[in-house]
Amino acid sequence: MGPLSICLLLLALFTERVSASGSIFSRSGSNGEQDYIVYLGHLPSPESDTSSEPDEGLSSLEAAHHDLLNQVLDDGSYASDRIIRSYKRSLNGFAARLTEQQANKLADMEGVVSVFPSRTHELQTTRSWDFLGLPQPPQEELALEGDVIIGMFDTGIWLDSPSFSDEGFGPPPSRWKGICQNFTCNNKVIGARAYQNGVTGLSPLDEMGHGSHTASTVAGRAVGNVSFGGLAVGVARGAVPGARLAVYKVCWDDGGCLDMDILAAFDDAIADGVDVISFSIVTRFPFYYFKSPQAIGSFHAMRHGVVTSASAGNSGLSGGRVCNVAPWMLSVAASSIDRRFVDRVVLGNGKTIVGSSVNTFPPVNNVTLAFPIDGSCGPDDLVGDSYKGKILLCPVEDGFRTNISAGPLLAGAAGAIAAGIAPDAAFIYPLPALVVSESQFDEILAYANSTSDPVGTIERTYTMGNAQAPIAASFSSPGPNLVTPEILKPDLSAPGVDIIAAWSPLSPPSDDPKDQRRVQYSINTGTSMSCPHASGAAAYVKSVHRDWSTAMIMSALITTATPMNTPGNAGTNDLKYGAGQLNPTKARDPGLVYDASEGDYIAMLCTQGYNATQLALIVGSNTTACSNGSTSTAAASAGDLNYPSMAARVEPGKNFSLAFPRTVTNVGAGVAAVYDMKVIFTDPADNLAVAVAPCRLEFNAQTPKVSFTVTVSGMVPVAGQVISAAVVWSDNEHEVRSPVVVYTDSDD
Ligand SMILES: *[C@@H]1O[C@H](CO)[C@@H](O)[C@H](O)[C@H]1NC(C)=O
Ligand SMILES: *[C@@H]1O[C@H](CO)[C@@H](O)[C@H](O)[C@H]1NC(C)=O
Ligand SMILES: *[C@@H]1O[C@H](CO)[C@@H](O)[C@H](O)[C@H]1NC(C)=O
Ligand SMILES: *[C@@H]1O[C@H](CO)[C@@H](O)[C@H](O)[C@H]1NC(C)=O
Ligand SMILES: *[C@@H]1O[C@H](CO)[C@@H](O)[C@H](O)[C@H]1NC(C)=O
Ligand SMILES: *[C@@H]1O[C@H](CO)[C@@H](O)[C@H](O)[C@H]1NC(C)=O
Ligand SMILES: *[C@@H]1O[C@H](CO)[C@@H](O)[C@H](O)[C@H]1NC(C)=O
Numbered sequence: 038m039g040p041l042s043i044c045l046l047l048l049a050l051f052t053e054r055v056s057a058s059g060s061i062f063s064r065s066g067s068n069g070e071q072d073y074i075v076y077l078g079h080l081p082s083p084e085s086d087t088s089s090e091p092d093e094g095l096s097s098l099e100a101a102h103h104d105l106l107n108q109v110l111d112d113g114s115y116a117s118d119r120i121i122r123s124y125k126r127s128l129n130g131f132a133a134r135l136t137e138q139q140a141n142k143l144a145d146m147e148g149v150v151s152v153f154p155s156r157t158h159e160l161q162t163t164r165s166w167d168f169l170g171l172p173q174p175p176q177e178e179l180a181l182e183g184d185v186i187i188g189m190f191d192t193g194i195w196l197d198s199p200s201f202s203d204e205g206f207g208p209p210p211s212r213w214k215g216i217c218q219n220f221t222c223n224n225k226v227i228g229a230r231a232y233q234n235g236v237t238g239l240s241p242l243d244e245m246g247h248g249s250h251t252a253s254t255v256a257g258r259a260v261g262n263v264s265f266g267g268l269a270v271g272v273a274r275g276a277v278p279g280a281r282l283a284v285y286k287v288c289w290d291d292g293g294c295l296d297m298d299i300l301a302a303f304d305d306a307i308a309d310g311v312d313v314i315s316f317s318i319v320t321r322f323p324f325y326y327f328k329s330p331q332a333i334g335s336f337h338a339m340r341h342g343v344v345t346s347a348s349a350g351n352s353g354l355s356g357g358r359v360c361n362v363a364p365w366m367l368s369v370a371a372s373s374i375d376r377r378f379v380d381r382v383v384l385g386n387g388k389t390i391v392g393s394s395v396n397t398f399p400p401v402n403n404v405t406l407a408f409p410i411d412g413s414c415g416p417d418d419l420v421g422d423s424y425k426g427k428i429l430l431c432p433v434e435d436g437f438r439t440n441i442s443a444g445p446l447l448a449g450a451a452g453a454i455a456a457g458i459a460p461d462a463a464f465i466y467p468l469p470a471l472v473v474s475e476s477q478f479d480e481i482l483a484y485a486n487s488t489s490d491p492v493g494t495i496e497r498t499y500t501m502g503n504a505q506a507p508i509a510a511s512f513s514s515p516g517p518n519l520v521t522p523e524i525l526k527p528d529l530s531a532p533g534v535d536i537i538a539a540w541s542p543l544s545p546p547s548d549d550p551k552d553q554r555r556v557q558y559s560i561n562t563g564t565s566m567s568c569p570h571a572s573g574a575a576a577y578v579k580s581v582h583r584d585w586s587t588a589m590i591m592s593a594l595i596t597t598a599t600p601m602n603t604p605g606n607a608g609t610n611d612l613k614y615g616a617g618q619l620n621p622t623k624a625r626d627p628g629l630v631y632d633a634s635e636g637d638y639i640a641m642l643c644t645q646g647y648n649a650t651q652l653a654l655i656v657g658s659n660t661t662a663c664s665n666g667s668t669s670t671a672a673a674s675a676g677d678l679n680y681p682s683m684a685a686r687v688e689p690g691k692n693f694s695l696a697f698p699r700t701v702t703n704v705g706a707g708v709a710a711v712y713d714m715k716v717i718f719t720d721p722a723d724n725l726a727v728a729v730a731p732c733r734l735e736f737n738a739q740t741p742k743v744s745f746t747v748t749v750s751g752m753v754p755v756a757g758q759v760i761s762a763a764v765v766w767s768d769n770e771h772e773v774r775s776p777v778v779v780y781t782d783s784d785d
């Protein structure tokens with residue numbers, strides 16, 4: 038079995054695993070029909086259909102979609118009954134309701150790249166920017182930022198937030214082709230569209246808060262004296278307060294985020310003229326590139342120089358793996374910042390227990406503690422018993438998290454104390470409540486059992502420093518990359534724990550609809566929050582380097598990231614956070630970049646089992662260059678892609694030696710520069726050797742690019758082990774750091 042077939046076999050297994058997981062589903066009808074995406078590759082140039090809205094008649098591309106589909110409809114129905122949406126502005130394809138047989142027939146037809154079900158996905162002060170060392174921009178930079186447009190794929194926007202005021206903003210850049218549908222925009226938020234089940238024209242208003250939170254993290258203006266009920270007081274701002282926002286609402290309260298809507302948003306956003314796409318939508322596992330709307334969409338975005346920054350995923354606790362792994366998009370892990378929210382309960386015996394929550398309710402003083410008779414704080418379990426005015430003690434329910442929202446509030450409790458895993462984030466509840474560890478919970482129970490009148494006081498939350506930050510968040514989905522083991526994912530990490538940002542007053546700050554509170558700013562946690570930090574940093578770099586490619590911007594962010602604190606097993610953490618923590622200020626002046634063109638990604642896709650026919654459809658026939666056999670190919674391995682990090686999966690206990698060819702481009706202030714190499718080993722005891730040749734790079738006006746080869750050799754003794762190092766190029770002014778990570782599969 039050659040390397041190619043091993044790779045394909047793994048992909049097949051992994052595809053099954055994805056569809057078997059319960060968190061992703063597709064809708065199916067009574068005749069076994071369901072919604073599919075039919076991906077046809079690039080737009081037939083040059084006369085692509087750039088109209089922003091379909092008009093009365095069919096465009097020629099839409100007519101072609103209908104013709105193609107009519108060829109497989111054998112049940113008397115017509116394409117016009119089946120097609121939900123045509124993609125025709127930035128990429129070619131359509132969404133349609135089909136039977137499985139029809140989908141299979143289409144997949145075999147000439148001109149079709151892939152056919153896959155449209156699934157549903159989850160969404161899962163800014164002190165954080167100060168923590169990252171990004172200063173508030175001076176006036177002249179705000180003007181540069183004004184030319185940068187960020188597309189937010191999220192739950193819409195609450196435009197009345199002071200974070201989105203357009204005071205002092207000029208009109209949108211003249212190249213902007215976007216529109217505001219069913220929404221009045223301003224000069225800060227210059228585009229707004231909504232997509233639901235293929236329907237457009239609905240309101241892009243944010244009814245959930247999530248979209249306003251992420252948008253203000255990317256590009257909210259500086260707003261002073263922001264807090265959540267007096268907590269976390271400070272200035273809230275985005276990375277690029279002067280930049281413009283365009284909103285693509287693809288996620289809904291009552292339906293998640295659908296593949297076919299996500300692809301429609303990419304189709305529009307690229308043609309509208311966004312520079313950066315911020316994509317805080319996650320799956321439990323990744324998908325094969327051309328069966329995933331975000332990989333397809335971000336590929337076409339890359340062709341237009343648009344950077345897509347996406348969440349790595351929130352399934353670290355439940356064994357999921359990093360998603361959004363295509364090499365032409367950033368996958369962003371979440372880590373902590375230097376602030377924590379803690380809350381205390383004081384028991385009647387004087388004992389104080391410190392837990393976590395974001396609790397701004399007045400203290401609940403000396404109230405009776407009650408253990409639920411059914412042993413659960415679920416809403417149904419509390420019915421009929423008298424917990425009114427008491428503090429409920431809620432044991433762990435689903436293994437790691439207790440939902441203390443609905444039950445205690447419905448039962449009229451005065452507060453709740455829940456047992457959970459040692460939490461690394463604090464959450465907002467609709468009543469005075471906190472989460473404590475299981476041993477602390479047992480201590481509270483022992484006290485409650487020891488007296489006939491157990492009482493406790495739940496205080497208000499206060500903030501504390503967190504000297505260990507940044508630490509990778511436990512929920513952040515780890516690598517390895519299940520699709521292409523040679524591409525290190527996540528790429529880097531950004532703040533994603535307890536982030537305060539704008540909120541929509543149409544939604545309560547906790548996830549309980551019965552919570553009556555309404556706020557302008559709220560605190561939230563997830564890779565949904567870390568992604569917009571990276572999107573903002575990408576926009577920041579783009580604002581000063583308008584002509585940089587997607588790969589150059591990704592490289593600048595990755596090679597300047599700060600290696601993170603690594604308590605515990607140092608190596609494994611490289612698969613958790615990639616290159617380390619985002620450093621936007623350094624990313625602006627990275628010294629050297631690892632660039633990659635569309636052709637380089639195509640060469641990499643050739644190593645992944647795609648053939649010239651398929652690749653020609655995706656990019657147009659002339660650029661494709663897969664060589665004929667699996668031997669002596671232009672790119673022998675995906676590790677040959679000029680990526681700013683290096684990774685490999687190897688066999689346990691076997692010697693390996695791998696070569697990574699790389700080329701760097703000098704983007705420093707002077708055309709002449711000399712860089713010397715050093716290798717940093719995470720753990721010198723590891724059986725790893727890294728050789729770089731040449732180990733000095735000299736740049737001048739004639740030689741802006743220099744190539745070198747990194748040879749990594751050694752042995753990884755056991756399954757499930759990760760060993761790592763870093764190759765760093767330095768000219769004494771810049772440090773250009775690439776993580777090198779070698780790992781073995783775990784046994785399970
Ligand atoms: C605007 O959005 C609302 C809410 O989504 C919807 O009910 C209404 O039909 C939309 N209006 C138009 C003109 O499409
Ligand atoms: C900040 O906001 C708080 C609460 O909204 C208010 O009481 C206080 O006066 C404000 N402080 C300033 C300096 O505006
Ligand atoms: C709670 O009860 C304790 C013991 O009776 C008492 O010392 C304390 O002052 C009470 N706290 C409040 C806030 O009422
Ligand atoms: C907790 O319960 C509330 C009310 O039933 C629900 O809306 C929310 O989604 C639940 N949260 C989690 C994390 O399960
Ligand atoms: C305390 O009481 C609860 C409920 O009656 C019981 O389940 C638990 O085992 C007791 N815990 C301790 C530590 O005594
Ligand atoms: C390319 O791959 C597709 C899908 O696997 C296959 O149908 C086609 O025959 C292949 N073409 C060539 C030239 O190998
Ligand atoms: C592809 O090549 C043909 C013939 O060499 C040329 O006429 C055509 O313009 C090229 N198309 C593109 C998209 O470069």
Ligand SMILES: *[C@@H]1O[C@H](CO)[C@@H](O)[C@H](O)[C@H]1NC(C)=O
Pocket residue numbers: 664665
């Ligand atoms: C690949 O195959 C085509 C036709 O099958 C042939 O014309 C071409 O020379 C081959 N290229 C290489 C690099 O072998």
Ligand SMILES: *[C@@H]1O[C@H](CO)[C@@H](O)[C@H](O)[C@H]1NC(C)=O
Pocket residue numbers: 692752
């Ligand atoms: C692996 O490499 C080590 C160190 O170079 C060498 O001593 C050993 O013989 C090699 N083992 C095999 C199986 O090649």
